Amino acid sequence: MIVIVDYGVGNLGSIKNMFKKAGFKAEPSSDPAMIRDAEKLILPGVGAFDAAMKKFRETGLVPVVGELVLEKKVPVLGLCVGLQLMTRGSEEGTEAGLGWFEADTIRFKFDAEHANLKIPHMGWNEIHVRRQHPLVDGLPSDSRFYFVHSYHVVAKDESAVLAETEYGVTIHSILGKGNIVGAQFHPEKSHKFGLQLLKNFAERVS
Secondary structure, eight states: OEEEEEEEEEHHHHHHHHHHHHHHOOOEEEEEHHHOOOOOOEEESOOOHHHHHHHHTTTHHHHHHHHHISOOOOOEEEEEEHHTTTBBTTTSSSSSSSSSEEEEEEEOOGGGGGGOSSEEEEEEEEEEEEEEOOGGGGOOTTOOOEEEEEEEEEEESSSEEEEEEEEEEEEEEEEEETTTTESSSGGGGGGHHHHHHHHHHHHHHH
16 A cells, blocks of 8 residues: 655645545555555655654654665655655755755745746646656656745756756756655646656556
């Protein structure tokens, strides 16, 4: 079963319902025993980086999830702030991230040409696949996803960048390294494209 890690942050019900629509069972849980039995994990997230990271640590689930992901190689998908937590840290705060990706989370910084763009970046944007990976298999070239964020991930390891999105700057919108994948957008709010991505994760990412 897919377990959505419930550390008090994220659109848990929406994620569960989208997996159900895709034909897969996904259950939110904060129970370490249930999480340890998961075949795959979802790390959700909304809001501010520091608040999310503190809540995650307060639950005591960070070492549980870390052991599964890093040692047992259980596939995990980070969503929005969930992806940001997988980086080394964020300019939004002072908390250390999980460091699963050699990447940092930074605030949007626009040049004069793009100074009129609004922050947070909110709405539908296309992704441009840079590298083939099971998570992005079968996604059409015009795939569009729903974004809501004021900070974005920059990967130092270019080989981890699966897809990019342009919004005044280049956003590394999907990262992947082994069993660890993450998306800056909300697939649970992204209709048929989000459905395909979650189905790919359930069926193909190992």
